[in-house]
Amino acid sequence: MSVGIVMLVHTALDRAELVARHWARAGCPVVIHVDKVVPRATYEAFVQSLSDLPGVLFSRRHRCEWGTWGLVAASQDASELMLARFEEVRHVYLASGSCLPLRPVEELVDYLAERPRTDFIESATTADVPWTVGGLDHERFTLYFPFSWRKNRYLFDWFVEFQRAMSLHRRIPNGIVPHMGSQWWCLTRQTLSAVLEDPERPKYDGYFRRVWIPDESYFQTLARLYSTNIESRSLTLSKFDFQGKPHIFYDDHLQLLRRSDCFVARKIWPHADRLYEAFLTDTDTAMSRQEPNPGKIDRIFAKAVDRRTRGRPGLYMQSRFPNPGWENGVTAGKYSVFQGFSELFQDFEGWLGRATSAQVHGHIYGPDKAEFAGGQTVINGALSNNAKLRDSNPKAFLTNLLWNTRGERLCFQYGPRDNPGINWHMARDPNAQISVISGAWAVPLFQSNSNFAEIRAAAAILQKIENAMLDELRSPDVKARVRMWTMAEFIEAPMEPLQVIIDEIGQKSMRRLAEAPRLEDLTGFGQFLQNLKNQGMHPYLMGDFPVDPIPHNARTTRRKPYLVRK
């Protein structure tokens, strides 16, 4: 009992010859179908090159355009020839010219000899498979496809739409249930001859001739009628990309292919010399088998599909520039933005760094420069602190910073003095955690030594800018985690919100804060605001501060800067 190989060949005839010889050397008869597009002279030279092998035959040639009937007709003719001429063949294995046996042929022969009645053909009903290209699954069997998908895509699509609109559909003969699956099968003589000698075959052929991609459904459907024992999987390893075209194997896949549990791999790049050398030499060393680990192959190709369809979150580069809303992660990681904190607390950045061990920057959108942690002028990824470079594309500055420091937790300060252009980008980024103490920009003004007229003017501008920022943060499209307090609210009980923010950053163990940040001295702040009001400017973002007495929280925090841990 032996295995017969049907090979469908259209290019790289030299490689096909090598593989045919390999099968023949192990005693397997081979029937080769050469695509009609191969020029006659080339074909004849190919036939000649294999003429020394009596077990290699050639079947009638068809034109095999992808997705059309030609491939089925070629498989039928070649299989008929195989069954008629080689009596001893029990299983017929359909392979292509770019297939490569991964394991010794004897292993395949033994494997099939142990399963004399099993048909290996991937075959599933259309409702149950996700891998259909062009959105056509069941309609492959119910519509007409007179136009070529490759050459006449426009007409193809138009005619599909037309038939849908007109509710045209074909009848499926004799109530057969369409099944689909990999076109590379291995069938028993019994099943294959039943399909080929069926008195109803002209009817089925006539039907499938007009089905789209019949090579993935003809045998897959009809085998279900006759087989007593279908194992729905292919013995051929083949991986498909997101467009449904097979992945190609190269020399650098050698170790990977050695770990496959499949007998044959497709498809192999014709110039992959090392692969052909390694798998077609019969010495035991070359075929040294390793423990099968097909999961690894699956992972590599699944990752490739994922990279092509979803990409790396937060990455913007020459071949990935997603439209708004399609970023799959606007930025590369979570980050916390603090507005008003460094104005209200002394050395807030140092405190935050100690409390979270995150990377804490100053005002990276500051007017003069990006205030990176530690006063650095350049940071990860050679990102410069130059304000003009940054402001030429503020969004790219943020996405670059987060991409360059992915894996680290990032915190920075922000406020109405900084470039406002980035506010909206952060607001619609689910990775952003924005905490705002509104009106805290008044504290540096309060402490400054400027003339009051200047202070008044600055206060008016800053209040206007911050108000616009807060409006953006209140928009219904906001995706960021936003927290807002007025300054008066916040200093009433600062530790609670700080604890919540720190916990959210979540770098250190969940323990209570040991150290509170030190509040700026606000003695006289209420009077300062009253002075602004007296000058006709109305400060409202900071909430209500009584003129007298001064906020009591400020004094107590000043006297007791450290909390005792409970």
Add this chain to the structure above:
Amino acid sequence: MANRVADIHPTDLLVFCTQRNEGVRLPYFLKYYRDMGVNHFFFVDNDSNDGSLDYLEKQPDVSVWTTRASYKRARFGVDWMNWLLMRYGHGHWCLTVDPDEHFLYPFCDTRPLRALTDWLDASSIKSFSAMLLDMYPKGRIDQQPYTPGQNPMEIASWFDAGNYTIQKNPKFGNLWIQGGPRARVFFPDTPDMAPALNKVPLVRWDRRYAYVSSTHNLLPRGLNQVYDEWGGEKASGILLHTKFLHTFTEKAAEELTRKQHYGASREYLAYAEGIRDNPELWCKWSEKYINWRQLEILGLMSKGNWA
């Protein structure tokens, strides 16, 4: 002029290049692309006087055209390239690069260029992006002399990993990428003037195609669609740009007097100034080049769905 185009086979991979007095770079350049599997080189020699023309004419796989015409009038060499591409590139995969540009693509250490072009053909992709990555040495640019045949990446082995900015160019549909050490050191105050880094050097050429501005973009516009807009990554490569060798200072001075470069040689003016004040491009956060996989991980290029 040396014309060996009769030797070209229909499936050959071709390189197109304009050069002027780059004799010191040519031996390594030719070796680099021959090893990659390139079959034939087309050069336009723009009035060289350093013997590089003689050198090129002696190479068995090189065809050279010479011109003494103005580089500027020829739209910085693009017209010459387009003419050669139209004439000889039709139906071939054509790589258009400068002598200081070294093309990298995914798996270039294990797969020849033909593996990539076969895969592009099978995927019905006609153009392939490769961003320009400026390489520079540690220390002064002129500190370590470069000798012919040497791998320039041994000297200029550092690059900026993550300071690139991208805008879409609505006119041609290409991305406009700026950044890197040139923006950081030479154009910090006028970032919009910083040179473009986006390039589409590898194209399955058709005589109806044309490069518009260097190899930054081309027509028809569909060829500039080398990036995915729905979140995925298309496959892309890198052009390692080894402009900053010891020859640079000399070249910058010469180009200033010739005034043949883009934007009133603005770039070279900025270089002359930048080089005088601060001759070092290297900084603490510069990344040292290892291989294409490093650039892939850094997000400068992508394997896309090629595995």
